[in-house]
Amino acid sequence: MQRRDFLFGCAAAAAIADPVLHAEHASAAQRPSAERPHEWSRARLLDTDGEPLKASSIEPRKALLFAYPFVGTPAFLIDLDKPTQRSVQLETQDDERYTWEGGVGPKRSIVAFSAICAHKMAYPTREITFINYRDEPSAVTRRAHVIHCCSEHSEYDPAAGARVLAGPATQPLAAIVLEHDAHDDSLHAVGTRGGELFDSFFERFAMKLSLEHGGAEHRPVGASTTVVPIERYCRQLMRCN
Ligand code: FES
Numbered sequence: 001m002q003r004r005d006f007l008f009g010c011a012a013a014a015a016i017a018d019p020v021l022h023a024e025h026a027s028a029a030q031r032p033s034a035e036r037p038h039e040w041s042r043a044r045l046l047d048t049d050g051e052p053l054k055a056s057s058i059e060p061r062k063a064l065l066f067a068y069p070f071v072g073t074p075a076f077l078i079d080l081d082k083p084t085q086r087s088v089q090l091e092t093q094d095d096e097r098y099t100w101e102g103g104v105g106p107k108r109s110i111v112a113f114s115a116i117c118a119h120k121m122a123y124p125t126r127e128i129t130f131i132n133y134r135d136e137p138s139a140v141t142r143r144a145h146v147i148h149c150c151s152e153h154s155e156y157d158p159a160a161g162a163r164v165l166a167g168p169a170t171q172p173l174a175a176i177v178l179e180h181d182a183h184d185d186s187l188h189a190v191g192t193r194g195g196e197l198f199d200s201f202f203e204r205f206a207m208k209l210s211l212e213h214g215g216a217e218h219r220p221v222g223a224s225t226t227v228v229p230i231e232r233y234c235r236q237l238m239r240c241n
Contacts, residue, residue: 035098037177037191040069044224045077045187053227054185055079055105061145063133063230065115065124068176068189072209072217073198074115074124075176075189077227078133080145080159083108088161092195093118093171100161100172100193104180112176112189113162116197117149118169121204125212128236133158139240141166147173150240161194171195189225 045053045066058064060081068075084103091097103111115131116123122130131149138148138155146165147156154167162173177191202209202218209217231237 037193038196039191040189041220041222043068043189043221045189046224046226048226048228048232050226052184052186055110055180055187056185058110059229060109061133061135064227065230065233066112066189066225066227067221068112068225069192069220070198070217071219071221072213073201075112076115076133076147076158076230077110077112078158079105079107080109080111081107082159084111084159085161088163090161090163090172090194094195096195098193100175103159104178104187106182110178110180110187111158111162112178113147113156113158113172114174114176114192114197116173116201117151117154118156118164118171118173118195118197119149119152119154119167121197121201122149122151123201124230124234126234128238129230129234130238130240132230132237148240150238153240 047053058079060079064077065074066077067073080103086102088100089097090100103109117131130151134146134148135144137144138146140153141155143155143165147158147162152168154169155165156162156173157165161175164172172194174196175193176189177193179188179190
Protein backbone atom coordinates (compact mmCIF):
# COMPACT_ATOMS: atom_id res chain seq x y z
CA MET A 1 0.00 0.00 0.00
CA GLN A 2 1.20 3.45 -0.73
CA ARG A 3 0.69 5.56 2.36
CA ARG A 4 -0.69 9.05 2.02
CA ASP A 5 1.63 12.01 2.29
CA PHE A 6 0.47 12.94 5.75
CA LEU A 7 2.11 12.34 9.05
CA PHE A 8 0.80 13.00 12.42
CA GLY A 9 3.13 13.26 16.51
CA CYS A 10 1.53 13.17 19.75
CA ALA A 11 1.55 15.85 22.38
CA ALA A 12 -0.25 15.50 25.35
CA ALA A 13 -5.49 19.48 31.98
CA ALA A 14 -8.11 21.30 33.14
CA ALA A 15 -11.68 20.76 34.36
CA ILE A 16 -14.30 18.62 32.70
CA ALA A 17 -16.26 20.75 30.30
CA ASP A 18 -19.40 20.10 28.32
CA PRO A 19 -19.97 22.83 25.74
CA VAL A 20 -23.64 21.96 25.42
CA LEU A 21 -24.20 22.42 29.13
CA HIS A 22 -21.98 25.46 29.16
CA ALA A 23 -24.14 27.02 26.48
CA GLU A 24 -27.14 26.91 28.76
CA HIS A 25 -25.46 29.38 31.12
CA ALA A 26 -24.85 32.11 28.60
CA SER A 27 -27.54 34.26 27.10
CA ALA A 28 -28.19 33.69 23.43
CA ALA A 29 -27.68 37.38 22.73
CA GLN A 30 -24.12 37.19 24.05
CA ARG A 31 -23.05 34.21 22.02
CA PRO A 32 -21.83 34.63 18.44
CA SER A 33 -22.96 32.16 15.81
CA ALA A 34 -20.93 30.32 13.19
CA GLU A 35 -23.77 28.72 11.28
CA ARG A 36 -21.97 28.46 7.97
CA PRO A 37 -19.34 25.79 7.35
CA HIS A 38 -15.80 26.87 6.65
CA GLU A 39 -15.38 25.89 3.01
CA TRP A 40 -12.09 24.29 2.07
CA SER A 41 -11.21 22.35 -1.06
CA ARG A 42 -13.80 19.85 -2.30
CA ALA A 43 -11.77 16.69 -1.95
CA ARG A 44 -12.90 13.30 -3.21
CA LEU A 45 -12.08 10.53 -0.76
CA LEU A 46 -9.97 7.79 -2.35
CA ASP A 47 -9.16 4.29 -1.21
CA THR A 48 -5.60 3.01 -0.93
CA ASP A 49 -5.70 1.89 -4.58
CA GLY A 50 -6.43 5.44 -5.67
CA GLU A 51 -10.05 4.64 -6.55
CA PRO A 52 -13.02 6.63 -5.26
CA LEU A 53 -13.91 5.34 -1.82
CA LYS A 54 -17.39 3.80 -1.77
CA ALA A 55 -19.38 4.50 1.36
CA SER A 56 -20.64 0.91 1.30
CA SER A 57 -17.07 -0.38 1.36
CA ILE A 58 -16.18 1.22 4.69
CA GLU A 59 -15.76 -1.32 7.45
CA PRO A 60 -18.16 -0.32 10.22
CA ARG A 61 -16.90 0.82 13.61
CA LYS A 62 -13.28 1.12 12.49
CA ALA A 63 -11.22 4.30 12.46
CA LEU A 64 -9.87 5.47 9.13
CA LEU A 65 -7.56 8.42 8.61
CA PHE A 66 -7.28 11.00 5.88
CA ALA A 67 -5.62 14.39 5.52
CA TYR A 68 -7.98 17.38 5.47
CA PRO A 69 -8.02 20.26 4.79
CA PHE A 70 -4.23 20.35 4.73
CA VAL A 71 -1.66 17.70 3.96
CA GLY A 72 -0.50 17.91 7.57
CA THR A 73 -3.87 17.89 9.36
CA PRO A 74 -5.30 14.41 10.07
CA ALA A 75 -8.98 13.54 10.26
CA PHE A 76 -10.99 10.48 11.30
CA LEU A 77 -13.52 8.82 9.02
CA ILE A 78 -15.83 6.38 10.81
CA ASP A 79 -18.93 4.44 9.82
CA LEU A 80 -20.74 4.19 13.15
CA ASP A 81 -23.08 1.54 11.70
CA LYS A 82 -26.21 3.28 12.95
CA PRO A 83 -27.81 6.65 12.33
CA THR A 84 -26.28 9.53 14.22
CA GLN A 85 -28.10 12.29 16.02
CA ARG A 86 -29.31 15.09 13.74
CA SER A 87 -28.89 18.86 13.94
CA VAL A 88 -26.82 18.79 17.10
CA GLN A 89 -26.30 22.23 18.67
CA LEU A 90 -22.72 22.72 19.79
CA GLU A 91 -20.41 25.49 20.90
CA THR A 92 -16.72 26.20 20.54
CA GLN A 93 -14.41 27.29 23.35
CA ASP A 94 -14.79 30.81 21.94
CA ASP A 95 -18.55 30.57 22.56
CA GLU A 96 -19.43 30.29 18.90
CA ARG A 97 -22.54 28.24 18.34
CA TYR A 98 -22.86 25.92 15.40
CA THR A 99 -24.98 23.03 14.21
CA TRP A 100 -23.59 19.62 13.33
CA GLU A 101 -25.99 18.18 10.79
CA GLY A 102 -25.21 14.51 11.40
CA GLY A 103 -23.79 11.54 9.54
CA VAL A 104 -24.03 10.90 5.80
CA GLY A 105 -24.45 7.81 3.65
CA PRO A 106 -27.32 5.34 3.29
CA LYS A 107 -27.65 4.91 7.05
CA ARG A 108 -26.63 8.45 7.95
CA SER A 109 -23.87 6.77 9.91
CA ILE A 110 -20.65 8.03 8.31
CA VAL A 111 -18.89 10.83 10.16
CA ALA A 112 -15.59 12.69 9.97
CA PHE A 113 -13.79 14.80 12.55
CA SER A 114 -10.42 16.39 12.92
CA ALA A 115 -8.09 13.93 14.66
CA ILE A 116 -6.37 16.79 16.53
CA CYS A 117 -7.46 16.54 20.16
CA ALA A 118 -9.20 19.71 21.34
CA HIS A 119 -7.22 19.66 24.60
CA LYS A 120 -3.49 19.76 23.83
CA MET A 121 -3.67 18.66 20.23
CA ALA A 122 -2.49 15.06 20.45
CA TYR A 123 -2.72 13.60 16.96
CA PRO A 124 -1.88 10.40 15.09
CA THR A 125 1.65 9.95 13.75
CA ARG A 126 3.27 7.06 11.99
CA GLU A 127 4.88 6.05 15.28
CA ILE A 128 1.93 6.24 17.64
CA THR A 129 -1.52 7.59 18.26
CA PHE A 130 -3.00 8.51 21.61
CA ILE A 131 -6.32 9.53 20.11
CA ASN A 132 -8.53 6.96 18.43
CA TYR A 133 -12.05 5.68 17.96
CA ARG A 134 -13.00 3.07 20.58
CA ASP A 135 -15.73 0.64 19.68
CA GLU A 136 -15.24 -1.18 22.97
CA PRO A 137 -15.71 0.51 26.37
CA SER A 138 -12.94 2.98 27.11
CA ALA A 139 -10.67 2.39 30.09
CA VAL A 140 -11.71 5.50 31.97
CA THR A 141 -15.37 6.23 31.39
CA ARG A 142 -16.34 2.72 30.24
CA ARG A 143 -18.30 4.24 27.38
CA ALA A 144 -18.18 2.49 24.04
CA HIS A 145 -18.37 3.98 20.54
CA VAL A 146 -16.38 7.08 21.47
CA ILE A 147 -13.29 8.92 20.35
CA HIS A 148 -10.91 8.75 23.28
CA CYS A 149 -7.60 10.54 23.81
CA CYS A 150 -5.26 8.68 26.15
CA SER A 151 -3.14 11.75 26.85
CA GLU A 152 -5.47 13.18 29.52
CA HIS A 153 -8.60 11.19 28.71
CA SER A 154 -10.72 13.60 26.80
CA GLU A 155 -13.59 11.72 25.27
CA TYR A 156 -15.87 12.70 22.42
CA ASP A 157 -19.18 11.39 21.07
CA PRO A 158 -18.88 10.88 17.30
CA ALA A 159 -22.64 10.29 17.02
CA ALA A 160 -23.31 13.78 18.40
CA GLY A 161 -20.85 15.99 16.55
CA ALA A 162 -17.90 14.89 18.70
CA ARG A 163 -19.21 16.82 21.68
CA VAL A 164 -17.13 16.41 24.83
CA LEU A 165 -18.25 13.56 27.06
CA ALA A 166 -15.38 13.65 29.55
CA GLY A 167 -11.92 15.02 30.22
CA PRO A 168 -10.27 18.42 29.94
CA ALA A 169 -11.14 19.31 26.33
CA THR A 170 -13.15 22.53 26.21
CA GLN A 171 -14.81 22.06 22.84
CA PRO A 172 -15.83 19.32 20.40
CA LEU A 173 -13.45 18.03 17.79
CA ALA A 174 -13.83 20.13 14.65
CA ALA A 175 -16.20 18.38 12.26
CA ILE A 176 -15.32 17.64 8.67
CA VAL A 177 -18.31 18.30 6.42
CA LEU A 178 -18.94 15.31 4.15
CA GLU A 179 -21.08 14.92 1.05
CA HIS A 180 -22.32 11.52 -0.09
CA ASP A 181 -23.38 11.00 -3.71
CA ALA A 182 -26.07 8.33 -3.72
CA HIS A 183 -25.62 7.73 -7.46
CA ASP A 184 -22.08 6.44 -7.27
CA ASP A 185 -21.76 6.00 -3.48
CA SER A 186 -18.76 8.36 -3.42
CA LEU A 187 -17.76 10.70 -0.63
CA HIS A 188 -16.29 14.21 -0.65
CA ALA A 189 -14.92 16.36 2.15
CA VAL A 190 -16.00 19.94 1.53
CA GLY A 191 -15.36 21.97 4.68
CA THR A 192 -15.23 22.11 8.45
CA ARG A 193 -17.54 23.10 11.30
CA GLY A 194 -16.67 24.13 14.82
CA GLY A 195 -13.45 24.96 16.60
CA GLU A 196 -10.62 24.50 14.17
CA LEU A 197 -7.18 24.34 15.73
CA PHE A 198 -5.16 24.31 12.54
CA ASP A 199 -3.25 27.57 13.12
CA SER A 200 -2.31 26.59 16.68
CA PHE A 201 -1.43 23.10 15.49
CA PHE A 202 0.93 24.35 12.81
CA GLU A 203 2.48 26.79 15.26
CA ARG A 204 3.03 24.27 18.07
CA PHE A 205 4.36 21.47 15.92
CA ALA A 206 6.05 23.54 13.22
CA MET A 207 9.41 21.78 13.24
CA LYS A 208 7.99 18.29 13.65
CA LEU A 209 5.40 18.78 10.93
CA SER A 210 7.99 20.23 8.58
CA LEU A 211 10.17 17.17 9.06
CA GLU A 212 7.24 14.85 8.64
CA HIS A 213 5.91 16.45 5.47
CA GLY A 214 8.97 18.00 3.94
CA GLY A 215 7.49 21.46 4.32
CA ALA A 216 4.23 20.53 2.58
CA GLU A 217 2.13 20.41 5.74
CA HIS A 218 0.33 23.69 4.94
CA ARG A 219 -0.56 22.61 1.43
CA PRO A 220 -4.30 22.11 0.87
CA VAL A 221 -5.14 18.54 -0.06
CA GLY A 222 -6.71 19.70 -3.31
CA ALA A 223 -9.17 17.60 -5.30
CA SER A 224 -8.61 14.30 -3.53
CA THR A 225 -7.30 12.75 -0.34
CA THR A 226 -6.52 9.12 0.46
CA VAL A 227 -8.20 7.25 3.30
CA VAL A 228 -6.20 4.63 5.21
CA PRO A 229 -7.03 2.36 8.16
CA ILE A 230 -5.47 3.85 11.27
CA GLU A 231 -3.65 0.61 12.10
CA ARG A 232 -1.94 0.71 8.71
CA TYR A 233 -0.80 4.25 9.33
CA CYS A 234 0.25 4.20 13.00
CA ARG A 235 2.64 1.57 14.26
CA GLN A 236 1.30 1.73 17.80
CA LEU A 237 -2.24 2.40 18.93
CA MET A 238 -2.31 3.46 22.58
CA ARG A 239 -5.19 1.78 24.42
CA CYS A 240 -4.64 3.35 27.88
CA ASN A 241 -6.06 0.24 29.53
S1 FES B 1 -4.24 16.05 24.36
FE1 FES B 1 -4.96 16.09 26.41
S2 FES B 1 -6.74 14.84 26.36
FE2 FES B 1 -6.01 14.82 24.30
